[in-house]
């Protein structure tokens with residue numbers, strides 16, 4: 293259950309940006325919004341490709357934008373996603389050391405969890 297106004301606002305940003313998803317094959321539009329510890333917000337959408345494995349998830353899109361802007365693991369506080377993050381994205385959330393993941397679970401309920409709760413015993417080098 294999402295309880296803070298800041299997390300609700302972040303989720304609303306994710307919902308709003310989902311309209312820009314490029315999803316002509318699945319019609320499954322996903323939005324993500326990442327909030328850095330300094331308050332800056334980065335948004336992302338899923339971008340599909342005719343060669344299906346080449347598609348990019350919304351949360352990866354938002355996270356790569358934040359990293360491109362100079363943000364490092366630990367600089368990002370929370371991410372909101374309009375869908376449950378896939379296994380690969382869960383690994384990204386652990387790697388970038390976010391505190392909290394707000395997402396719509398498969399029942400459509402907006403919930404919050406830590407990356408470790410979403411991916412226990414994570415692979416590490």
Ligand SMILES: [Zn+2]
Nearest residue numbers: 349378380381
């Ligand atoms: Zn993913």
